[in-house]
Amino acid sequence: MSWLVSRLVPYVIFALIVVFQAEIRHVLADLGRRLSLGRGSAADGDSYDDIVLAANLFSQHQTGALIVIEREIGLRTHVESGVPLDARLSYDLLATVFRPSAPLHDGAVIVQKDRIAAAACFLPLSMNPMLSTQLGTRHRAGIGITEETDAIAVIVSEETGAISLAIAGKIERDLTVEQLRERLSTELRRYMSPVTLPTVITQNEDESDAALDSPLRALPQRSSEAGAPSSDTERPA
Numbered sequence: 006m007s008w009l010v011s012r013l014v015p016y017v018i019f020a021l022i023v024v025f026q027a028e029i030r031h032v033l034a035d036l037g038r039r040l041s042l043g044r045g046s047a048a049d050g051d052s053y054d055d056i057v058l059a060a061n062l063f064s065q066h067q068t069g070a071l072i073v074i075e076r077e078i079g080l081r082t083h084v085e086s087g088v089p090l091d092a093r094l095s096y097d098l099l100a101t102v103f104r105p106s107a108p109l110h111d112g113a114v115i116v117q118k119d120r121i122a123a124a125a126c127f128l129p130l131s132m133n134p135m136l137s138t139q140l141g142t143r144h145r146a147g148i149g150i151t152e153e154t155d156a157i158a159v160i161v162s163e164e165t166g167a168i169s170l171a172i173a174g175k176i177e178r179d180l181t182v183e184q185l186r187e188r189l190s191t192e193l194r195r196y197m198s199p200v201t202l203p204t205v206i207t208q209n210e211d212e213s214d215a216a217l218d219s220p221l222r223a224l225p226q227r228s229s230e231a232g233a234p235s236s237d238t239e240r241p242a
Contacts, residue, residue, distance in 0.1 A: 053189055056116070059099035060161055060168050061182045069163030070103045071113040071143050073128070074193070078154040080122075084115050087126030094119050113146065113158075129153060131174070140176075147171040157192055159185065 022029065056072055063070045073080065088109055092098055094116055102109050102124045112125035130142065131149040140148075147158035152174035160169040160176075169178045170188050180188065 053094075053193065054186075055094055055096040055099065056159060057182060057186045057189065058096045059103075060159055060185055062096075062100055063103060063161040064166040064168050064182070067163055067166040068103055068105065068161065069143055070099075070159070070161040071128075071147055072099065072159040073113050073115045073126075073147070073150055074157040074159070074189075075115060075117045075122075076155045076157065076193075078156065080115055080117075080150075080154060080156060083113075083126050083128060083150065084117075084123045087112055087115070087123035089123050090121050091123075092121050094121050113150075133174070136176075144169060144171075144176065148174060148176050151175075157189070159189075 053074075056074075059072075060070070062068070073083075090098075098121060099114065101107060102114055102121075104110060109124040113128050114124045115122045115126050128146040129149040129152075130145045131152055133148065133152075136145065136148065141162075141164070144160055144162070147160040147169070148171045150156050151158055151171045155173070158171040160171060161167070162169070167178060168180045168182070168185055169176050170180055170185060171177075172192060177188070
């Protein structure tokens with residue numbers, strides 16, 4: 006009997022590995038992700054704070070923006086539809102890219118970890134008939150990419166300045182900057198320390214344009230690179 010058991014054990018183990026290979030792969034992938042987050046959470050947290058700061062700027066000046074954060078499912082096809090940047094993610098770069106007069110403002114920015122992979126990217130539009138008719142192309146593009154992948158989309162309306170977050174085909178609208186920070190922290194499974202936000206100051210149109218041209222005047226200075234806006238009804242992000 007013991008001989009039979011010793012002969013069968015290797016085959017049983019092999020069979021179990023084959024049967025549960027998907028579950029084993031999932032566990033190993035999750036373990037690797039947790040280890041990598043533990044090593045890089047501080048630097049990545051600072052990078053994603055830049056998205057929160059940029060969203061605050063865009064909201065104050067009603068500048069349309071669509072920022073997509075890649076997670077487990079790669080977005081290579083969508084990255085290739087835009088203009089490759091492969092630049093370090095920063096507040097200044099986002100503010101420059103989405104400036105209304107900038108050539109890259111029309112479309113989505115795709116973020117891969119702490120890098121901006123590309124700008125002016127095209128995204129699939131959501132065809133969900135249950136979506137509000139008030140949602141324009143930018144919002145539908147943000148929802149569309151989250152229906153097809155596990156990405157997160159941060160959307161700022163050009164019409165109202167409202168901040169929205171799209172995840173898994175669902176959209177959370179009219180978020181405050183603090184709510185955005187908390188939701189990103191939860192979804193990205195990392196702690197993001199509270200950021201100091203500027204006091205909203207009422208400005209006339211000329212002053213508002215000047216603030217967008219020099220985003221560092223609107224918010225605390227952060228490391229520079231380049232970035233600014235787009236429109237809710239323009240071409241699909």
